[in-house]
Amino acid sequence: MQHRFLLQPRWVAFHVLVLVAVPVCAALGLWQFQRYNEHNKDSGGSGATAVSAEPAVELARQLEGGSTVTTRDRGRNVLVEGRYDAAHQLIVPGREVDGRDGSYVLTPLRPAGEPELWLLVARGWVAGTPDPGAVPVPIGDVRVTGRLELSETEHGSGIDRIPGLPPGRISIINTPELVNVLPYRLYDGYVALTAQEPADAAGLVPVPPAKTQKSGGISGRAWQNLGYTAQWFVFAGASVFLWWRVVRREIEERQEAEEARALRALGLEPAS
Template identity: 60%
Template structure:
């Protein structure tokens, strides 16, 4: 009855299902892993560490990554701002007003450049950074590309604007390597003309019990991929069952026809 399953077209069907099911399951497991990461990060975007200030190069050397325990740590870096490649991140609100973050690369001698969020400005016109060597102090933050909801991304960008403070994106447009994450500026020597900029605000801690919207999104994708895997198995079984029923009915009809002719 089921020998038709060995026909070439049915073998192709089996292979497709055998590939689709583990792929969907793997994607579901990956999304569940991402859910765990975002759940651990909690519902806040930022935090402040009470640990003492350290040079950024010691905390995140070379191609190192910003670890969870280092996020919010006060760090320092000395270099020269690359004013020609300064950009703004529009659509960011502060005290109910709409404005932009001013992001300027800091060229550090002998090491990768540092992405510095110099602060918030109303509108989209950013003040120029100071000329010459500066020492910046600020909070070390994760790249927003991984830890900020898509709902926060700005649309309709113009030249000199970016949607997120994203090291993985900036490294593709800047002609030099970058330190992972970015520094939210809190102090600068010399201060120069930074009075027009308001520091990047710090969100209140949620006590670690909150779950971000991105985490819920990953959990939804997890369920979706496992549903797809189950649906593929069900479709495979349903198609085979229907084919078998049709073949059995055809055989029964043929048998009845033969009996009718003989009688």
């Protein structure tokens, strides 16, 4: 048989390599396309967080034992018990509610039974820019009900940083950036307070759902994932083309060698 050489061990190994490479490249391409859809969905934005109408659940249950608020968790209502840390309360100026300029009051909460991770709670809005110590903090155990929000970023929220802020004031609620501001580890994300037991005596205005910046197009990260998608499918196609080209070349060389042998058998010299 003309193509019997394809069953030789080294050729079988080559076939298997290509058969493995093609689905692997295709799977990676599909994964990158899924990531593209996720990032593109996030970059499009909906204007504001969609607030869930479902009943509040325990924080650990919503986050499934993790420590990061994801897009799946955003807007969900959670319950958490613990104690506030008044000494490290923060003020977030430049926040507008109902056309009035003011600040968010951000207070760390240590969840009950959690020895390491603390949770940032946006307890509410207050007019002006008060000193962090001027807003009273509940003492003792509290039971907080609130809406999960993602850590803010300049690109995702459209919030501009305020330069030259004194200690105790921050421009955006970005928990990874607070590693050098607060003396403990934090959940990545925060809770916007909607109810508390006992009631908060500070009389703060509830924080409105966080807005997301509409990019009007595909984000840079989404473009990157789309590029990787194309790259992996090109690799899959290139693997098939390489297999076809190598096999075709081997067949042609074997045919030329066979023709040369036939000519020599007739006493003729093959054409060079």
